[in-house]
Amino acid sequence: MGFFEKLKNGLAKTRKGITEKIEQVLVSFGKIDDELFDELEEILIAADVGIGTTMKITDNLRKKVREGKITNASEIKNLLKEELTRLMETEDSGLKLDTVPSVILIVGVNGVGKTTSIGKLANYYKNMGKKVILAAGDTFRAAAIDQLRIWANRVGVEMISHSEGSDPAAVIFDAVQAAKARRANLLICDTAGRLHTKKNLMEELKKIYRVIEKELPGADVETLLVLDATTGQNAVAQARTFSESTNVSGIILTKLDGTAKGGIVIAVKSELDIPVRFIGIGESIDDLQPFDPREFIEALFS
């Protein structure tokens, strides 16, 4: 299956939740009036686009309708597509991972899909010709380390780990040394979503940063926050918490295949101004795709 087909399949539920409903409304309305905008707002809010973002969208639509003197509801669809794409687009050109090694730190609460996404990312970057090393920085339970090892073996990359309960920052320290020694391009670090001790998770993450900064001064470090699309607005709240104490540079939004409320993609970028970098659209190894707003909207509306 091609890349775009895969994306379309992964978004099947959201297409039912957003696109099909919007198309029904546009067909049944014919002319553009306040009631039509009310219906559109309802659909977008129900799909987790968020109230603030939804209002921004419909305000702009109203303005464009006035300016363009559009009278036919069917023309709204293209305007909406443009508007949604614009809200998700970023100025920059993506992740910066130029130094050897560079680091991706994966953070997020438990169960969102961190370890799975690391496996998929490792495969993605390995296929791009990068030498990848994984760090089993989630020492909360032995199973977490085993799970990452299974991915490392599947992808065919090296993994650095300590035993369960050990200091995550010490794992990262060793992994950095290994990455330097092997001249790896990319070190991808798993972290815990919760801890053994009462010690604050954010403090633990700061300690990991200090290790990376000290051992790899000047290295490109991207912190990707993993959010579960099926948790809706809760995901936005998690992003706020993590950005307060970590330098979140991008989002991996997982499990988009499992929700009809894929509007969360739009809310995340628009409400937090953190770019979505990858989306998870299934459980297999190639079900993680770099996020491209234009492609996403095309897949959603085609």
Ligand SMILES: Nc1nc2c(ncn2[C@@H]2O[C@H](COP(=O)(O)OP(=O)(O)OP(=O)(O)O)[C@@H](O)[C@H]2O)c(=O)[nH]1
């Ligand atoms: N359908 C679907 N399932 C996913 C996706 N990403 C992850 N999962 C599933 O979500 C579950 C949790 O994934 P993990 O990678 O273990 O999550 P985690 O954040 O590492 O969890 P903890 O280590 O417990 O904190 C697994 O069953 C994954 O297969 C996705 O994009 N789509």
Ligand SMILES: [Mg+2]
């Ligand atoms: Mg995990």
